[in-house]
Amino acid sequence: xxxxxxxxxxxxxxxxxxxxxxxxxxxxxxxxxxxxxxxxxxxxxxxxxxxxxxxxxxxxxxxxxxxxxxxxxxxxxxxxxxxxxxxxxxxxxxxxxxxxxxxxxxxxxxxxxxxxxxxxxxxxxxxxxxxxxxxxxxxxxxxxxxxxxxxxxxxxxxxxxxxxxxxxxxxxxxxxxxxxxxxxxxxxxxxxxxxxxxxxxxxxxxxxxxxxxxxxxxxxxxxxxxxxxxxxxxxxxxxxxxxxxxxxxxxxxxxxxxxxxxxxxxxxxxxxxxxxxxxxxxxxxxxxxxxxxxxxxxxxxxxxxxxxxxxxxxxxxxxxxxxxxxxxxxxxxxxxxxxxxxxxxxxxxxxxxxxxxxxxxxxxxxxxxxxxxxxxxxxxxxxxxxxxxxxxxxxxxxxxxxxxxxxxxxxxxxxxxxxxxxxxxxxxxxxxxxxxxxxxxxxxxxxxxxxxxxxxxxxxxxxxxxxxxxxxxxxxxxxxxxxxxxxxxxxxxx
Amino acid sequence: xxxxxxxxxxxxxxxxxxxxxxxxxxxxxxxxxxxxxxxxxxxxxxxxxxxxxxxxxxxxxxxxxxxxxxxxxxxxxxxxxxxxxxxxxxxxxxxxxxxxxxxxxxxxxxxxxxxxxxxxxxxxxxxxxxxxxxxxxxxxxxxxxxxxxxxxxxxxxxxxxxxxxxxxxxxxxxxxxxxxxxxxxxxxxxxxxxxxxxxxxxxxxxxxxxxxxxxxxxxxxxx
Ligand code: SF4
Numbered sequence: 001x002x003x004x005x006x007x008x009x010x011x012x013x014x015x016x017x018x019x020x021x022x023x024x025x026x027x028x029x030x031x032x033x034x035x036x037x038x039x040x041x042x043x044x045x046x047x048x049x050x051x052x053x054x055x056x057x058x059x060x061x062x063x064x065x066x067x068x069x070x071x072x073x074x075x076x077x078x079x080x081x082x083x084x085x086x087x088x089x090x091x092x093x094x095x096x097x098x099x100x101x102x103x104x105x106x107x108x109x110x111x112x113x114x115x116x117x118x119x120x121x122x123x124x125x126x127x128x129x130x131x132x133x134x135x136x137x138x139x140x141x142x143x144x145x146x147x148x149x150x151x152x153x154x155x156x157x158x159x160x161x162x163x164x165x166x167x168x169x170x171x172x173x174x175x176x177x178x179x180x181x182x183x184x185x186x187x188x189x190x191x192x193x194x195x196x197x198x199x200x201x202x203x204x205x206x207x208x209x210x211x212x213x214x215x216x217x218x219x220x221x222x223x224x225x226x227x228x229x230x231x232x233x234x235x236x237x238x239x240x241x242x243x244x245x246x247x248x249x250x251x252x253x254x255x256x257x258x259x260x261x262x263x264x265x266x267x268x269x270x271x272x273x274x275x276x277x278x279x280x281x282x283x284x285x286x287x288x289x290x291x292x293x294x295x296x297x298x299x300x301x302x303x304x305x306x307x308x309x310x311x312x313x314x315x316x317x318x319x320x321x322x323x324x325x326x327x328x329x330x331x332x333x334x335x336x337x338x339x340x341x342x343x344x345x346x347x348x349x350x351x352x353x354x355x356x357x358x359x360x361x362x363x364x365x366x367x368x369x370x371x372x373x374x375x376x377x378x379x380x381x382x383x384x385x386x387x388x389x390x391x392x393x394x395x396x397x398x399x400x401x402x403x404x405x406x407x408x409x410x411x412x413x414x415x416x417x418x419x420x421x422x423x424x425x426x427x428x429x430x431x432x433x434x435x436x437x438x439x440x441x442x443x444x445x446x447x448x449x450x451x452x453x454x455x456x457x458x459x460x461x462x463x464x465x466x467x468x469x470x471x472x473x474x475x476x477x478x479x480x481x482x483x484x485x486x487x488x489x490x491x492x493x494x
Numbered sequence: 495x496x497x498x499x500x501x502x503x504x505x506x507x508x509x510x511x512x513x514x515x516x517x518x519x520x521x522x523x524x525x526x527x528x529x530x531x532x533x534x535x536x537x538x539x540x541x542x543x544x545x546x547x548x549x550x551x552x553x554x555x556x557x558x559x560x561x562x563x564x565x566x567x568x569x570x571x572x573x574x575x576x577x578x579x580x581x582x583x584x585x586x587x588x589x590x591x592x593x594x595x596x597x598x599x600x601x602x603x604x605x606x607x608x609x610x611x612x613x614x615x616x617x618x619x620x621x622x623x624x625x626x627x628x629x630x631x632x633x634x635x636x637x638x639x640x641x642x643x644x645x646x647x648x649x650x651x652x653x654x655x656x657x658x659x660x661x662x663x664x665x666x667x668x669x670x671x672x673x674x675x676x677x678x679x680x681x682x683x684x685x686x687x688x689x690x691x692x693x694x695x696x697x698x699x700x701x702x703x704x705x706x707x708x709x710x711x712x713x714x715x716x717x
Binding site: 040080194211247268279 | 502676680
C-alpha cells in the first residue's frame with residue numbers, strides 16, 4: 001500500500017474522481033447543515049453523545065460483561081476476538097458449522113477492517129455484499145471510498161457497465177438493455193440480490209450500537225438489505241468492535257437523533273432494526289456476536305487518542321475535509337477514510353508502516369472535522385498527538401503491552417511523514433482552504449465561515465480552532481531555521 | 495489465556511488512568527437536550543407526523559369518519575391491483591372486511607417461507623408507535639403487525655396508525671414506550687438509496703410503496 005501522499009497524488013490527478021467527490025461532499029454537507037439546524041438542542045445532544053461514550057469507554061470492561069450476559073440470556077452466543085485473524089477464524093468456523101458455502105452481508109466497516117470477505121473466500125465461502133454501493137464495489141473488484149456512499153467514485157455509466165459485465169458471474173445477470181438511469185440500476189440490483197436473500201441461510205452484519213443493559217443490537221440503514229440479512233437467514237453472525245456498546249436502551253435516544261442527521265442529513269434513516277438475542281419463529285434461530293478488539297484496546301490506552309473510539313461512523317467529517325475532498329477515500333489505505341481514518345487507522349494498526357505513519361499528516365488541521373463531529377471528537381488534537389508519536393516516539397500500547405515507541409528517525413516512516421507534509425504544501429489551494437477556515441474562525445467570535453463552510457456555520461456554534469495551524473506546525477517542526485529542504489530523515493529540530 | 499480474558503486484561507490495563515473507585519455514574523452525562531422539540535397540540539402533532547411521512551415519500555391517508563377505514567384499505571389494495579395480502583394474526587377483523595374475497599389472504603404463519611412472501615402483493619399491519627418529529631412508524635412484531643419478514647418482502651405495505659394513542663412527538667418518547675426485548679423495526683418512508691450519483695431512488699429491497707393511514711378514534715377501533 002503506498003503512503004498517503006503517493007496515493008493522494010494519483011487520485012488528485014483523476015478529475016472524474018475529484019468531480020464526483022466534490023459534488024458528493026458539498027451536497028451532503030449542505031443537506032446536513034439543514035437537518036442539524038432543525039434541532040435547537042444540537043450542541044446538548046452532541047455533548048450528551050460524547051459523555052455517554054466517555055462513560056462507556058472508561059468502564060468498558062463492566063459494560064462488555066453486562067452486554068455478554070444480556071445477549072446470552074436472550075439466546076445469543078458471544079465470541080471474543082483479539083485480532084483480525086481470530087475474528088476471521090471464528091466467523092469462518094461458524095459458517096462452516098452451518099454447512100453453507102454462501103453468506104449474505106450487510107455493509108459493515110468492521111468486517112472490511114478485518115478483511116473478512118477474503119478470509120471467507122480462502123475457506124471456499126462466498127460472501128455477497130448486499131448494500132447497493134457495496135455491491136457496485138464488489139462487482140467492480142474495487143474498494144469503498146466513502147463511509148456512507150462507498151461507490152461515490154463511480155458514475156452511472158460505469159455502474160451500468162459493471163452490472164452488465166459482472167452480475168452474471170455472481171448470480172442473476174443484469175436485465176437485457178440495462179440503461180444507466182439510477183432507477184433501472186437499482187431495479188437490476190433488487191432482482192439480482194433478491195435471489196440471494198430468499199435463499200440465504202447465513203447472514204453477516206456489523207452493528208451501529210449494542211446496548212449493555214438489554215443485549216440489544218441496532219443496525220441503521222436505508223435500503224432494506226440490512227433488514228433482509230437480519231431477518232431471513234437462519235443464522236446471523238454480527239462482528240462488532242468492542243467500542244460500539246452503549247449503557248442503556250434510553251441512550252439510543254441520543255444516538256438515533258445524532259446519527260441520521262449527521263450522516264445522511266435525514267430526520268431519520270428509512271430503516272432501523274433492533275434485535276435482542278433470538279425471537280421464536282421471527283428472524284434467525286441462531287445468533288452469534290463476535291466482539292472485536294483488533295487494536296481498539298491500544299487506542300483505549302491512549303488518553304488523548306481514546307476519544308476516537310466514540311466515533312459512530314456518520315461520515316460527516318469526510319464531507320467537510322478539504323484533504324479528503326481532493327485525495328479521495330482510497331488514499332487512506334484502510335476501511336476508514338477521511339479525518340476519522342487519519343486518526344483511527346494509525347491507532348488501530350500502529351504507526352510502523354509508511355502508510356500508517358503518513359496518515360496523521362493527511363490533514364490541514366483546519367478543524368472543520370471537529371466542528372461537525374456529532375460526538376465531538378477533537379480530531380485535530382489527536383492528529384497533532386500522533387504526529388508527535390511518529391516523529392518523537394514515546395509511550396504507546398501495542399497489542400495490549402505498554403511500550404516506548406522509538407522515534408521514526410531516519411526511518412521510512414518519517415520520510416513518509418515529511419513527504420505528506422510537503423505534499424500538502426505543494427497543493428496550495430488545499431492548504432488555503434484549511435487555513436482560511438481556521439484564521440477566520442479565530443478572528444471573529446461569534447463567527448461565520450466563508451464559502452462552503454457558510455452553510456454549516458450559519459446554523460452552528462463554531463469550533464475552538466486548533467491552537468496550531470498547519471503552517472505553524474510546519475514552521476515549528478522544521479525549526480523555522482531555514483532548513484526548508486533536505487530534511488528527509490532528519491529529526492524534529494525543536 | 496483465552497481471548498475473552500486477554501481482551502478484558504487489555505482493557506483494564508488500558509484504563510489505568512481511571513480511578514479504581516470510579517463508578518460509571520460518576521462520569522457525568524447531562525441530559526439537558528429536549529425531550530420534545532417545540533410545543534404542539536395533539537392535532538398539530540398528527541399533522542406534523544403526516545408532513546414528515548410525506549416528506550419521506552410515504553403516501554399518507556386519513557380515515558377520520560367512523561368505519562371509513564375498511565373502505566380505504568379496500569380501495570388502496572384495489573388501486574394497487576393487489577391479488578393477495580399478508581395478514582398478521584392479530585389484525586382487527588374489520589380492517590379487511592371490505593376487501594373482496596378475490597384478494598387472497600395469506601396468514602402470517604411459521605410455515606410461510608420468504609419465497610411464499612415474495613409472491614404476495616401487499617401487507618396490512620398496525621404499528622406500535624409513530625414519531626411525529628421524524629416521520630417514523632415503529633413495528634414491534636405484536637400480533638397486529640406479525641413477524642418482521644411480512645413487512646419486508648412484499649412490495650407494498652399499508653400501515654395503520656391509531657392517532658388516539660399511538661402517536662408521540664419525539665424519539666425519546668418513543669423509546670420509552672418500546673420493549674427492547676421485542677424485535678423492533680423503525681420505518682421512515684419506503685426503502686431508499688442515494689448510492690448512484692446521490693440520486694434518491696425509492697426501493698431497493700424493502701417495500702417500495704409505503705402507505706400510512708392515520709386512523710381516527712372511531713375508524714380504527716381498539717384491537
Ligand atoms: S469522527 Fe465524528 S464526524 Fe467523523 S465519522 Fe466519526 S462520528 Fe462522524
